[in-house]
Amino acid sequence: MSDRFELYLTCPKGLEGLLAEEAKGLGLEDVREHTSAIRGAADMETAYRLCLWSRLANRVLLVLKRFAMKNADDLYDGVHAVDWADHLAADGTLAVEFSGHGSGIDNTHFGALKVKDAIVDKLRNREGLRPSVEKIDPDVRVHLRLDRGEAILSLDLSGHSLHQRGYRLQQGAAPLKENLAAAVLIRAGWPRIAAAGGALADPMCGVGTFLVEAAMIAADMAPNLKRERWGFTAWLGHVPALWRKVHDEAQVRAEAGLAKPPLWIRGYEADPRLIQPGRNNVERAGLGDWVKIYQGEVASFEPRPDQNQKGLVISNPPYGERLGDEASLLYLYQNLGERLRQACMGWEAAVFTGAPELGKRMGIRSHKQYAFWNGALPCKLLLFKVQPDQFVTGERREAQADDDQPRSREAIASEPARLSEGAQMFANRLQKNFKQLGKWARREQVGCYRVYDADMPEYALAVDLYQDWVHVQEYAAPRSVDPEKAQARLLDALSAIPQALGVDPQRVVLKRRERQSGTRQYERQGTEGRFMEVVEGGVKLLVNLTDYLDTGLFLDHRPMRMRIQREAAGKRFLNLFCYTATATVHAAKGGARSTTSVDLSKTYLDWARRNLSLNGFSERNRLEQGDVMAWLEANRDSYELIFIDPPTFSNSKRMEGVFDVQRDHVQLLDLAMARLAPGGVLYFSNNFRKFQLDEHLMARYAVEEISAQTLDPDFARNNRIHRAWRLQLR
Numbered sequence: 001m002s003d004r005f006e007l008y009l010t011c012p013k014g015l016e017g018l019l020a021e022e023a024k025g026l027g028l029e030d031v032r033e034h035t036s037a038i039r040g041a042a043d044m045e046t047a048y049r050l051c052l053w054s055r056l057a058n059r060v061l062l063v064l065k066r067f068a069m070k071n072a073d074d075l076y077d078g079v080h081a082v083d084w085a086d087h088l089a090a091d092g093t094l095a096v097e098f099s100g101h102g103s104g105i106d107n108t109h110f111g112a113l114k115v116k117d118a119i120v121d122k123l124r125n126r127e128g129l130r131p132s133v134e135k136i137d138p139d140v141r142v143h144l145r146l147d148r149g150e151a152i153l154s155l156d157l158s159g160h161s162l163h164q165r166g167y168r169l170q171q172g173a174a175p176l177k178e179n180l181a182a183a184v185l186i187r188a189g190w191p192r193i194a195a196a197g198g199a200l201a202d203p204m205c206g207v208g209t210f211l212v213e214a215a216m217i218a219a220d221m222a223p224n225l226k227r228e229r230w231g232f233t234a235w236l237g238h239v240p241a242l243w244r245k246v247h248d249e250a251q252v253r254a255e256a257g258l259a260k261p262p263l264w265i266r267g268y269e270a271d272p273r274l275i276q277p278g279r280n281n282v283e284r285a286g287l288g289d290w291v292k293i294y295q296g297e298v299a300s301f302e303p304r305p306d307q308n309q310k311g312l313v314i315s316n317p318p319y320g321e322r323l324g325d326e327a328s329l330l331y332l333y334q335n336l337g338e339r340l341r342q343a344c345m346g347w348e349a350a351v352f353t354g355a356p357e358l359g360k361r362m363g364i365r366s367h368k369q370y371a372f373w374n375g376a377l378p379c380k381l382l383l384f385k386v387q388p389d390q391f392v393t394g395e396r397r398e399a400q401a402d403d404d405q406p407r408s409r410e411a412i413a414s415e416p417a418r419l420s421e422g423a424q425m426f427a428n429r430l431q432k433n434f435k436q437l438g439k440w441a442r443r444e445q446v447g448c449y450r451v452y453d454a455d456m457p458e459y460a461l462a463v464d465l466y467q468d469w470v471h472v473q474e475y476a477a478p479r480s481v482d483p484e485k486a487q488a489r490l491l492d493a494l495s496a497i498p499q500a501l502g503v504d505p506q507r508v509v510l511k512r513r514e515r516q517s518g519t520r521q522y523e524r525q526g527t528e529g530r531f532m533e534v535v536e537g538g539v540k541l542l543v544n545l546t547d548y549l550d551t552g553l554f555l556d557h558r559p560m561r562m563r564i565q566r567e568a569a570g571k572r573f574l575n576l577f578c579y580t581a582t583a584t585v586h587a588a589k590g591g592a593r594s595t596t597s598v599d600l601s602k603t604y605l606d607w608a609r610r611n612l613s614l615n616g617f618s619e620r621n622r623l624e625q626g627d628v629m630a631w632l633e634a635n636r637d638s639y640e641l642i643f644i645d646p647p648t649f650s651n652s653k654r655m656e657g658v659f660d661v662q663r664d665h666v667q668l669l670d671l672a673m674a675r676l677a678p679g680g681v682l683y684f685s686n687n688f689r690k691f692q693l694d695e696h697l698m699a700r701y702a703v704e705e706i707s708a709q710t711l712d713p714d715f716a717r718n719n720r721i722h723r724a725w726r727l728q729l730r
Contacts, residue, residue, distance in 0.1 A: 003043055006063040008145075008154060010037045011056055013373040015183050019056045026050050039063075044239055048246040051158055051230060052222045055182035055213070058161045060231075061143055061154035069151045071104040072114055078151055079118035079144070087155065087236050090125045093134035097156075100146030115144050115153075139234035159231035166226050167285035170207055170277035176316055176352075178223070180374060181209045185217060187370050187381055188350035190312055194218035194263060199311030201303035203336065205267030208278035208293055210314050215265050215290040220257035222250040226286070262289050264305040268296035298335045302343040310346045313386075319354035319377070326487075327472065329358055330494045331505035337362025340386050349384040356380040357487060361495060363418070365390045392418050419499070420492055426459050427496035434501055440713050448534050448543075449714040450555055451501070453721075459493050464555060467534055469507045470497055471545050476512060509545045533614070537562050539589045540614045541582055542607065552580045552607060556721045557645065559710045560683060564643060565590035567681065571640035572596075576628045576672065581608030583643050588617040595621045596639070598631050600650075629659070632671035640680040642672055648688040661686050666694045669727065673701060676729060685710070685724035693725060702728040 007028065011019045016033040023038060024031055027046035032039050042050070051060050064087075067078040088094060096119075098111035105111040116133065119142065124130040141156035163179040176184075185191075190200065194217060202210045216223055225247075232238045269275055275295050282291045303313065317332060340349050341363060353359050354374060359366065359382045366382040367390070373379065384390065419427060433451050441449050452463040460475040472494070477486040498505040531542045536558065543551045561583050564573070568590035575584045578597035587595050595617075599605055605623050612621050624631060628646070646668065650659040669684060676682050683706075697703060703725055710724045 004041055005044070005047060006039065007042050007047055007050065008037060008039045008061040008063055008152070009050065009054070009057045010059045010061070012036065012058070012177070012180055012183075012375075014371060015056050015179070018183050018186060019054070022054060022056055023050060026053055045242050045246060047157060048232075048243050051162070051232075052224055052246060052250055054162060055186075055217070055223045056179050057158075058163060058179065059143075060157045060162070062157055063152060063154045065151075065153045067151050067153075068149060069103050069146070070149070072110075074103070075105065075111065075114050075144075075151060076118045079115050079153060080122050082122070082153065084119050084122045085236075088119070088123060088131055088140050089236065090123045090129040090131065092123075092131050092139040092234070093137075094119060094131050095133065095135050095138040095141045097141065097143045098146070099143075102146060103149055105146060111144065111146065115142060137229065141231050155235065155237075156231040157235075159229060159233070162224060165212075165223050165285070167212060168207065168209065168281050169284065170280060175206070176209050176374065178209060178213060180372070181316075182213045182217070182223070183372070184316075184350065184352045184381055185210065185214055185314065188312060188314055188383060189348060190214055190314075191217055193312050193348065197263065197309075199264035199303065199305040199309045200266070201301075201311070201313050202267045202315055203296070203298050203301040203313065203339065204315050204317055205269050205278060205293060206316075207274055208267050208281050208291065210316070211265055211267045211278075211291045211293070212282060212285045212287060214314075215263070215287045216285070218257075218263050218265070219254065219260070219287070219290065221254040225250055225254055258286070258289075264309060264311070265291045266303065266305075267291070267293040268298075268301055269293065270295070270297045298332060298339060301336075301339045303347075311348070313340060313344055313347055313349040314352075315350070316352045317358075319379075326490060327494050327508045327510035328506075329355065330361055330491055331498075331508070333358040333361050334363070334495070334505070337364055340364060340384070341391055344386045345388075347386045349386055351382045351384070352379060353382065354379045356382065357484075357491060361491060363392050365392060419496055422458075422489060423492035423496040426456065426493050427500040429455055430463065430496060430500040437714055446536070446558070446712075446714075448536065448553065448555055449558075449712070451714065453715070453718045455717060459489055461490075461493055463497065464551075465501070466532070466543060466545060466551070468503060469509065469532065469545055470501060470503050471551060472497065472508060472510045474510065474512045511549055531610075536582075537565055537586060537589070539565075539585045541585065541611055542580070542614065553582055554579075554645075556687075556711070556715050557583070557685070559712050560643070560645075560685065560724060561586040563710070564641065564683070568592040568641055571680075572638070572677070574598075574639040574642045574672075574675065576632075576642070576644045577646045578604075578608060578623075579645075580604050581611055581623070583645075584608065584621065585611050585615055585617065587641065588612065588621055589615065592641070593620070596624060596637070597622070598624045598626060598628055600625065600627060629664070629668060629671065632668075632675065635675065638675055638677040638680075640677045642676055642680070642682040644668065644672060644682065644684045646686055648686065661688050662691055665691075666697060669697060670700075673727065673729065676727075678729060680728070682727040683724065684727060685722050687722040689720055691723060697727075700730070702730055 009019060009023060013036045016038055020031045020033050020038045026049050028040040028042050030041045064082055069075050069078060096112040096116045098108045098115060120130050143154045143156050145152045163177045165178050200214050205211055272295055275293060278293045282288055318329060351359055354377045364384045366384050368383040370381040372381055430452055437449060437451055448466045450464050454460045462473040464471040474490055497508055530546055531544050533540050534543055541553055543553050545551055564583050565586040568587040570593050573587040573592040573595040575581060575597040578584060578599045581597045584595045584597045597608055602625060605625055608623055612618055646661050648661050672682060706726050707723045711719055715721050
């Protein structure tokens with residue numbers, strides 16, 4: 001074999017330039033960059049050194065042969081022509097990886113099978129011995145890459161991917177691969193900071209990947225020094241003496257590095273379940289003297305190295321995967337920015353995120369940004385210098401104090417991040433509504449009400465106050481609206497809400513309201529199970545702001561519920577499509593002789609039962625699970641007061657057919673009116689904006705539309721939120 005080889009190093013997308021620079025420093029020559037890879041030339045000692053020392057590569061491939069191929073036969077012949085006895089024993093084990101397509105190979109499994117057959121046929125001896133396939137730990141791992149009609153046949157010297165250093169046996173929900181973490185640290189300037197004796201802190205460290213990689217860089221420790229098995233371990237071309245030389249040199253360097261006074265490297269993690277796994281990872285890496293992990297919230301983050309030491313704050317905050325994550329994430333990023341401004345003056349900071357628009361909300365200008373990929377997700381690394389001239393703070397920032405004295409750095413750092421022009425405009429409208437409606441709400445003792453409902457078309461939100469919580473619903477933007485602009489406006493609004501309404505940011509809940517089909521609006525959105533008690537018209541009701549699209553309390557029906565409460569005394573009350581039976585609770589409060597509530601959902605009937613029990617109304621209040629139409633046909637009782645608020649559309653599995661309020665309301669009302677006692681009243685409402693009440697009903701019953709009477713001031717701006725009618729027998 002030659003003393004000089006072509007090497008092909010793979011890496012995550014976006015790291016090619018960094019890897020090329022690193023590989024040159026380790027001895028690779030004639031380096032060229034490709035997508036997710038680099039190539040170059042080196043001797044075997046350099047190949048070993050790249051395996052041991054590369055912090056960025058996934059694999060180090062030694063190219064055996066390049067050949068042109070037009071079909072599967074060319075593939076077989078090209079692989080078969082290699083003298084495989086130089087690489088693998090006849091009874092050895094192998095694994096084959098195949099990538100690319102074309103030249104008659106449309107399936108990677110078929111391509112890998114042809115490569116395997118060629119190797120096995122070449123090595124099968126007279127005694128019948130032949131290599132076998134071993135996918136986990138083979139003697140050699142063969143890789144063939146097909147690129148525009150050229151086959152590149154290689155041996156994988158690394159074995160398992162080089163990002164698997166061996167120390168991280170326990171990981172969090174969204175782990176960052178070790179080589180990507182190392183790349184982020186390098187781009188953030190950590191090697192320079194560490195060489196100068198600087199400190200490092202991670203306020204959201206998870207299981208400590210940034211911390212361990214940073215400590216290995218600072219201690220001059222080869223990232224794969226502790227790996228015991230390599231792709232070349234059982235390869236017949238392996239030169240053990242040369243490998244021992246490279247490994248021993250790395251061992252000496254690591255011992256010398258670890259003997260130095262350790263740098264101050266600290267991690268903080270809010271989730272107590274991750275603390276011990278993180279500490280275990282640190283110990284496995286042999287860095288227990290260098291790295292410490294503590295439990296701590298971002299809101300209280302404050303690095304405290306000795307002797308006023310500065311350094312690097314690095315963080316990989318959550319990106320947000322579920323609908324409605326934007327609110328909690330926005331405030332998390334704002335908290336992080338606030339802590340940087342208040343506790344990390346003079347430090348450098350690096351935030352690695354898949355949601356760079358959230359990074360803009362931190363109140364600090366990034367002086368540099370780098371593009372990365374975390375798997376298939378495009379990400380940004382935002383670099384900051386934590387200095388007052390980089391802060392984006394309140395309007396007071398440019399002003400001097402009354403005595404014309406310059407304000408201190410501490411005063412500037414403590415200012416809240418300035419709202420954008422759009423956010424300030426939204427905040428102004430929110431404050432105006434809040435001031436006007438607040439007077440009415442206090443006078444009427446209303447604790448839950450709508451304070452904003454898409455008043456400004458570009459901010460298409462509904463903002464509801466539930467005592468000291470805020471429930472925000474984002475109306476999905478039309479397809480004609482640029483998604484990035486819609487997202488920016490949403491973040492503007494979310495940043496304005498706590499300031500405008502004077503609420504804790506952690507008590508803002510966001511959901512997205514779209515056109516729903518069937519029972520999607522009733523489907524569970526989350527699993528927090530957090531119920532809170534609110535008061536309305538002298539009754540206590542349970543709401544859940546997090547787990548469902550609706551909260552359990554339709555605020556626009558407040559006047560209808562109060563009307564029912566006033567009229568219920570001594571009457572038998574029927575609530576159809578009762579949902580969480582809030583109207584039933586009001587009827588019971590008003591002195592109803594009995595109540596019956598019907599709904600298909602067991603979940604909401606359980607909720608209704610809790611609402612009734614909360615007010616001491618467990619007796620004489622029936623809850624019936626069933627299809628309303630079928631229940632009305634089977635029931636023969638009569639009622640003096642009936643309330644019906646059906647969904648626009650329902651195709652529940654528990655009911656026969658599909659309910660459509662426009663099509664089926666005549667049958668529904670006829671069935672319900674048959675159950676109405678003489679002199680009784682039926683209230684019917686729905687929120688289908690195109691709904692038209694059938695004129696034949698007006699001929700059969702005394703019908704009065706009362707929509708305007710069922711809207712309180714908080715819904716006066718949106719008088720199409722629902723329509724309501726009062727029906728009586730003629």
